[in-house]
Amino acid sequence: MLSGLTKFILGFILAIAVLIGSGVAVALYFMRSTSIAPAKPIFSNDSPSLKAQAPKATEPRGGKPTLKPETQAQSSPSPTPTPTESPKATPSPKPLPAGAYRGRVSWAEGLSLRSQPSQEAEKIGGVRFNQKIIILEENDDKSWQKIRLEGSEQEGWVKAGNTEKIDGKVDGQ
Template identity: 35%
Template sequence: MRSFLLSLTKLIIGIALALVLLSLAGVATARYFMSRLADLPEKPLYENDAGLTSPEATAESASTASTATITSTAAPEADPPAEELPPNSYKALVVQPIGLVLREGPGLNYTQLGGVENNEEVIVLSTSDDQQWLQVRLPRNGQEGWVKAGNTRQIETDSEAENALN
């Protein structure tokens, strides 16, 4: 009977030791893969990306190229008039390297509407009461939303530049 209890004890200790070793190996493997996935890969660059200056420039050149063949016999068009800015608004450039999230309202709990790329121009319409959020309009599509303040830089307009020189 004593040898049976000794054998049973060895079996239980062996199974427990095996479970501990397996769980430690699983934890080590999980930590390894978590650390590998925490590093973001570099953004791939393609040959056709090097020539792009901005999405607006490529869209503009594509639209002028397609309309040039259609309107080649028509009279040349005048430059489009400058967009009228609403009162107390100004143009700004996004300076956050990763871009900004456009939201429905001034706060993190509002729904995300989309994003604004780095170096993209926006029209700042107003500021929230706590000065932490800016209401902006995207000139490319007219979409309005809120972005976190401090991530844009005001663009000097032509009239401001003339006033500074005088």
């Protein structure tokens, strides 16, 4: 036999507990759904066909890596020697302007490579985190950097402050 005042107080406390519990549940739901990282983007300069052509090495429990059977060269004894091709000269890289230096991408999500030093400019590719680059120049207000991907002829503009210098001048400068 509870009095009316006691029933009112217990009902009020129960209502507050339900509101707090539902608020915490909703907050946890949104926190969990926003903390899932998005899928890694694939840029046009990523070339899965080249990666698929490389021989895959397996490492048996004994230790030394060996090539998988489907990629091993079929060798048969040959009574006549086979001629070998002489090494061809590699084309020299494009000459760099004065002041160019080596760097790497320090922005964890990677960078968009743009055709012009502007957010509205066309995206022409991407540069992944820690990728080695050559910084060629900066725009007048030093907010954009023109870069070349190391080992490639692809050039474009990235936002300044997302790269860091890793050594001195590029070889041959």
